[in-house]
Amino acid sequence: MRLSPAVRLSEYFMPTLKENPSEAEIASHRLMLRAGMVRQASAGIYSWLPMGFRVLKKIEQIVREEQDAAGANEVMMPTIQSADLWRKSGRYDDYGKEMLRITDRHDREMLYGPTNEELITDIFRDGARSYKDVPQMLYHIQWKFRDEVRPRFGVMRGREFYMKDGYSFDLTVEDGIKSYNKMFASYLRTYARMGLKVIPMRADTGPIGGENSHEFIILADTGESEVFCHSDFLGLDPLAEKTDYKADLQPIVDKWTAMYAATEEMHDQARFESEVPEDKRISARGIEVGHIFFFGDKYSAPLGAVVQTSDDKQVPVQMGSYGIGVSRLVGAIIEACHDENGIIWPEAVAPFKVGLINLRTGDDACDKACEDIFAKLQVMGVEVMYDDRSERAGVKFANMDLIGLPWQLVVGPKGLANGVVELKNRKSGEKQELPLDKALELVAG
């Protein structure tokens, strides 16, 4: 999907709010409403307005690229599923009220999918017969619905949410772990590309048990749960070297699981203190932005997803599932990246890279200079939002800080008279007056 490379604010739909809506408690929820990214449709259900939708699509695209790079194949499954499938896995009765159940005109029982293990297993079972059909990894990015008792925190804990979920299919447990490791490595890259510091933490595997389940957590003051980890995690960079998915990825997994990291539920204070030197101990708030899980034949066995081995046996495939909360990430990134004035987008997910501010719309020199810059940025392939409205300077500055584009290019009559424009970096707050060419160069870099 191609996003519009440039917009004029006078023609855009970005209803910003000066005051905080009373229903929004945490920063990301407040800022998303104030910046005109989303509007609540009902509890835990949101409409995505143009700018919020752009960010959602950018995150989705990064997820997609990294899934593809790891060798997963994209599919698209429906939001509405049949109850029959869920009866086979036994989850139709287990899932409880969180599952939104629907009856169609023929009184057939349907449901709005809260997840897709059953459907994907059914699809795989239908299309794979032989050990030669594995390994296989399938993923899709789709809306899901869980009828949470208490939705909150805006899009971070909505009832309807956009999620990437992937599934791996292998012949043996050993191969299954290899697939798990691929996803582990690709997740590290995915979050790093979004400008996030992510820490994999051993997750509670529940009744199934086993070592192979990790939650991917980012640190943010307003995070939902308490986490404990070694501070050296923050110095690791998953993008420092290329990830070779054909190679053995166990060293990468080992490197990222060697140091102590645990959520509240899994935390062991004694171990924490013995394994991590005092000055390296981080105890902070975290937000879960992904979860990976190897669960063997839990679904393949009851649903009959078997393949034939080279010695003529039928064996259920070994499966894993891998989730990334795409819509949740929009909120999570804001939680990790904002200040008192508004959002501070990491460049990779920013709705636009540059905000072009015309300080005096209607002034010939300013209008002409801005139109020229607006056109040049498009030629350079730099996504730009041009504030061409006849608002006062203060309004434009405040608005641009609120929506948090990485760069603000400010064009006013005073600067133009001296042959300069002002370039402000939203993150550092640093402002510099530069000749236009120089400013464009910096922005493009």
Add this chain to the structure above:
RNA sequence: CGGGGUAUGGCGCAGUCUGGUAGCGCACCUGCUUUGGGAGCAGGGGGUCCGAGGUUCGAAUCCUCGUGCCCCGACCA
């Protein structure tokens, strides 16, 4: 699902106790003056006061029953 709040114009709120036919700030529209960090003056538009019953000459206000939304907890991507 337990506990607590709240519902008045697009947003934030007052008015409810003590009933008399709705108000303030922001936003919006028009005009003039302004113009480098959320302008000033003047004029203007917009509200079934969450819903349904009831009490009353009269209900945003009192009573009853619903509903939406938010917060804390338990639960979760």
